[in-house]
Amino acid sequence: MSNKDENKDPLEQLFRKKAEEYDISYREEDWLDMEKKLDRMHAAKIRQRRTYMTAAAVLLLVSAMGYFIYQNSNEIDRLNRQLEDNMTTGVLPDSAREDTGQEPETPPLIDQEMLADIPQETAEPSETTDNVTHEATLEQQNQQAVLNADPVSVSGEELAHIELRPVSYPEQMDKDLSVSSGNSIPGSTDYLASVSYGQAAAPSGQIHQHELPGRMERSGFEFGLIVSPDISTIGGISNFYEPGYKLGVTAGYRINDRFTVSGGLIHSSVKYSSGSQYYDPPAYWNPGGTPSGIIAQCFILDIPLTVKYDVMQFENSRFFATGGLSSYVMLSEDYRFDYNGYSQGQVTTKNERSGKAHLFSNAGFSIGYEYDLHQNWSLKAEPFIKVPLKEVGWGNVKLYTLGTFVSVSYKL
Amino acid sequence: MLADIIKGCRKHHRGSQKELYEMFYAYGMSITLRYADSRNQAAAVLNDAFMKVFENIKSYDSNRDFKPWFRRIVINTAINQYHKDRKRLQMTEPLSGEDDLFSEEHIISGISYDELIGMVQELSPAYRTVFNLYVIEGFKHKEIAGMLDISVGTSKSNLSKAKRNLRELLERNLI
Numbered sequence: 187m188s189n190k191d192e193n194k195d196p197l198e199q200l201f202r203k204k205a206e207e208y209d210i211s212y213r214e215e216d217w218l219d220m221e222k223k224l225d226r227m228h229a230a231k232i233r234q235r236r237t238y239m240t241a242a243a244v245l246l247l248v249s250a251m252g253y254f255i256y257q258n259s260n261e262i263d264r265l266n267r268q269l270e271d272n273m274t275t276g277v278l279p280d281s282a283r284e285d286t287g288q289e290p291e292t293p294p295l296i297d298q299e300m301l302a303d304i305p306q307e308t309a310e311p312s313e314t315t316d317n318v319t320h321e322a323t324l325e326q327q328n329q330q331a332v333l334n335a336d337p338v339s340v341s342g343e344e345l346a347h348i349e350l351r352p353v354s355y356p357e358q359m360d361k362d363l364s365v366s367s368g369n370s371i372p373g374s375t376d377y378l379a380s381v382s383y384g385q386a387a388a389p390s391g392q393i394h395q396h397e398l399p400g401r402m403e404r405s406g407f408e409f410g411l412i413v414s415p416d417i418s419t420i421g422g423i424s425n426f427y428e429p430g431y432k433l434g435v436t437a438g439y440r441i442n443d444r445f446t447v448s449g450g451l452i453h454s455s456v457k458y459s460s461g462s463q464y465y466d467p468p469a470y471w472n473p474g475g476t477p478s479g480i481i482a483q484c485f486i487l488d489i490p491l492t493v494k495y496d497v498m499q500f501e502n503s504r505f506f507a508t509g510g511l512s513s514y515v516m517l518s519e520d521y522r523f524d525y526n527g528y529s530q531g532q533v534t535t536k537n538e539r540s541g542k543a544h545l546f547s548n549a550g551f552s553i554g555y556e557y558d559l560h561q562n563w564s565l566k567a568e569p570f571i572k573v574p575l576k577e578v579g580w581g582n583v584k585l586y587t588l589g590t591f592v593s594v595s596y597k598l
Numbered sequence: 599m600l601a602d603i604i605k606g607c608r609k610h611h612r613g614s615q616k617e618l619y620e621m622f623y624a625y626g627m628s629i630t631l632r633y634a635d636s637r638n639q640a641a642a643v644l645n646d647a648f649m650k651v652f653e654n655i656k657s658y659d660s661n662r663d664f665k666p667w668f669r670r671i672v673i674n675t676a677i678n679q680y681h682k683d684r685k686r687l688q689m690t691e692p693l694s695g696e697d698d699l700f701s702e703e704h705i706i707s708g709i710s711y712d713e714l715i716g717m718v719q720e721l722s723p724a725y726r727t728v729f730n731l732y733v734i735e736g737f738k739h740k741e742i743a744g745m746l747d748i749s750v751g752t753s754k755s756n757l758s759k760a761k762r763n764l765r766e767l768l769e770r771n772l773i
Binding site: 195197198200201202204205207208209210211212213216217219220221223224227228471472474522532533534535537 | 610612615616619620623624625627628631632641642644645648649650652653654657667670671674678709711714718729733734740741743744745761764765
């Protein structure tokens with residue numbers, strides 16, 4: 187770097203010599219200006235910390251809510267399956283007895299609406315019929331009546347809020363059922379409503395979109411908030427540095443039963459470290475040596491365009507896969523360079539605020555699980571990977587990113 | 599002592615930050631004054647540099663001399679300021695041709711530091727920045743070209759014009 191000794195120009199020598207003879211008085215007002223800057227920086231850091239704390243709290247809350255909903259859903263599914271099994275054998279599930287607090291001998295009741303759906307001749311069987319045959323027939327018809335309780339007319343909202351309601355049996359049925367050798371289904375009738383839906387919609391638990399009329403009535407648009415850790419690296423999927431974050435909004439449109447197209451604006455904090463081999467800064471840039479390592483912290487606006495496909499659909503949830511392309515806008519790039527042997531003049535930092543856009547620079551893939559919290563609200567967990575198609579940023583790096591999106595969506 | 603001050607700065611102690619500021623104020627100003635148009639602008643650039651110092655003090659390696667690290671940050675900040683102001687830079691035309699003013703060293707030996715800085719500040723930012731980086735900081739034209747996003751030829755040309763203008767100014771002030 188040094189050319190001091192090479193040049194004997196008297197003008198240069200004069201300025202070089204005089205530059206060392208500085209005698210500059212200290213000004214307190216300059217420090218006061220400095221203090222104002224420090225105060226602003228301190229306040230900004232506090233705001234940033236609060237933002238992170240709030241985001242963490244929201245994430246924790248959403249995660250906890252999702253966990254409890256998931257647990258609750260599992261419990262209901264388990265009870266439904268148990269009840270379904272027991273209805274064929276006529277054995278009441280233990281948990282159902284505990285939940286209802288009713289003893290098995292408690293006379294069951296039946297909903298009058300359901301009674302109306304049951305053919306009269308079924309409700310009032312001939313007394314001469316054999317008891318065992320009649321019991322089987324009645325039970326079959328009773329189940330059929332429940333299963334035929336117009337499941338198609340149940341809207342998505344009703345499904346989301348469907349409750350386990352007590353149903354009543356007519357006296358005659360009570361009588362007939364009590365005649366059977368204790369293999370009736372008292373108490374368990376509390377669960378008939380959910381059983382009727384589950385059996386009518388999909389015996390296996392998996393359903394098709396056209397079987398959810400409530401969902402099809404929507405406009406198809408959905409909007410969401412999305413958050414994820416950002417674990418980035420360059421050159422390959424290894425040598426990870428500190429995690430950053432992704433935080434943004436998404437908008438999508440369901441084009442049919444399975445496919446949804448969506449886009450978004452995601453503010454990303456990307457941090458990575460690397461050796462200089464994966465780094466290709468502009469040719470004119472000369473840091474005064476070859477850095478042994480580079481640490482980068484960048485803020486990027488990630489603009490994804492994705493297609494989502496629902497692979498498996500259940501009553502209130504679905505597994506899905508997505509694929510898409512992301513465009514990156516480089517909001518800011520801060521680089522720190524390490525050298526094996528530092529010498530004066532070597533560039534140790536580089537800051538860029540180019541705002542340069544890299545169109546479709548990365549391809550993104552994910553698989554995930556979506557759970558309907560409500561008719562309009564859903565929660566998604568979505569591990570993803572973004573792989574480079576182009577080099578991005580001032581350092582022209584191939585940026586790989588891993589993470590797990592957690593998002594809340596509202597369907598219009 | 600400096601180690602204790604830096605330790606305090608790492609903990610964001612305002613007292614330590616002020617001590618460091620006072621300790622390196624004159625040195626920092628001796629650099630920024632050469633890149634700036636005025637003392638106030640030089641102080642603003644210096645404060646920006648100190649902000650970077652305080653923000654990145656944790657990355658400073660205590661085993662190395664603080665002064666070169668600080669100097670590097672100040673120069674980088676001055677160059678960043680140059681880039682920010684670049685759009686409104688105006689290249690000044692050469693004032694006159696070469697002369698033999700500096701063949702007589704005794705003529706210029708009486709110039710004070712302040713006078714010299716005043717002359718440098720009269721140069722256009724483009725000339726002044728190249729002159730400082732080449733003559734005072736000791737960078738080569740290729741390095742300067744990279745820092746300022748200009749060609750090596752432009753760097754050489756700007757240095758030549760800066761020196762010619764300075765000779766003109768010296769001649770005007772001395773005679």
